[in-house]
Amino acid sequence: MARKVSTQRKWVATIAAWAIAFVIFFPILYTIITSFKTESEAIAGISLIPSGTLENYFEVQSQRDYFKPFMNSVVISVGSTLIALLIAIPSAWSMAFSPTKRTKDVLMWMLSTKMMPAVGVLVPMYLLFRDTGLLDTRLGLTIVLTLINLPIVIWMLYTYFREIPGEILEAARMDGASLFNEIVYVLTPMAVPGIASTLLLNIILAWNEAFWSIRLSAANAAPLTAFIASFSSPQGLFWAKLSAASTLAIAPILIMGWFSQRQLVRGLTFGAVK
């Protein structure tokens, strides 16, 4: 029997949910509001009504070209995601449909690499990048982001592929499909929602990645995360400009996230419901 929920409780729950959502969203909202304030308004105290100036945006754009880090972010996040998918799809495929005794161990080992604090390998990574000439290059950052997100991508795809019944693939084999046809006509169409949500989630993860991007890039390859960081400069903190830079940095991913909500929700709860 369905559990009965009184109207009153529904109201309480709805209000609570909106309140929590508002608290979570508030920093982003306040960043956007602050970006429309003057610097003196920004340090004056908490106020939700800005003067509406666009000065910060012009200032940010004139001081540092927004377009360059934006393109860096796009190239690095999309590039690293596509490379990760290229590696992860066959890996997840073989682990889901042709597992061996060691498959679980391999999966756990991959996940374990995410448990180590990144700063633990900062020095060797930096030296490797310096010696191979990858410092401050898009290629270098793409490689790093591919590698750090690969375990999550493989895990996500693995759980999606596991949900595809093996009998359907066997049926395709019985129906005369070659491995290629089996992948193109049967598996991929069935896995598309999973691949799409993995792609979207990974682009967001790569877009927001700051630790390695800031440390391994300077003028040339710096993505938007480094762009924001550059506004907390030795000259002091300019809250309004920093907010304008932040707003510009998160806007593209916020818009993408808005349009792909459905896939993302599934991506974020992956493995939770079988």
Place this chain on the structure above:
Amino acid sequence: MGNIVLDKVSKSFGATTIIPQLDLEIENGEFVVFVGPSGCGKSTLLRLIAGLEDTSGGSIKIDGRDVTAEPPAKRKLAMVFQSYALYPHMTVRNNIAFPLKMAGQDKAAIDRKVSDAARVLNLTNYLDRRPGQLSGGQRQRVAIGRAIVRQPSAFLFDEPLSNLDAALRGTMRLEISELHYQLKTTMIYVTHDQVEAMTMADKIVVLNAGNIEQVGSPLELYRSPRNLFVAGFIGSPKMNFIEGAEAAKHGASTIGIRPEHIGISKTAGEWKGKVGVAEHLGADTFLHVHTDNLGTINVRASGEVGIHHGDTVYLTPDPSKLHRFGAEGMAL
């Protein structure tokens, strides 16, 4: 054509042997049922024939051609799975057309064969639906449709009716038998349901722990089971087994008598007992009789009998229908 020969076929998964070594010949056009309890290796055997599992030893020949090392697609077999295994993203039409498309047939031929199959299986009105919009029986028919358009050498059915409710199971059983009469193609059918085996098969292969216990027509198996396992497995309700002094009287270590071969009387007979549960089905009455020395004996009486729980009754087995088994469990 659809002659299938298994020669010393074996299958192991790591250290676990599923099928030790097995020989079997299936004639062209036969309806063969593999039957046995869960885990007896019947599905594995079907998958070996299909090519979905690799054999650990021995060879499989289809129409004289050794296919042991060939992939499933090249064996010219079609399979109907327990879960139907339809392609959920394709319409019924595309599901049925898929094997033809894979075989590279032209569109006109595909359309003609799909509509033929749809007509035979009463699916014409559902061709543009997806599997998710169909009932269990309709899905099963689509799976069969996908199999018949290929015109395979043989059909393989892996417990195809076990996901259906009892009424639908009966209807589909008839439909598959009817299809066999129409197509006259070899069919291999795996089931654990011995009623399906008895009603559909030309030949039943009884499997136990990866070994063939007996091969024969349904009535051969019913009349002359080769050992205790087959005797107990074939027939419903199960055969009664009696050991000890009563068996020794017949020069056997175990005797078996089917519930329908025991006479029941309220006045006189060979074995005395008290009726426990009496199941009145109308056409038949199943009586569970607790005897003094022989344990519980199940009796099947035809029609309605005026015997109820707690009555004292006398049972008389039909001596011509008595099965005798030696110490090793083999029929004497």
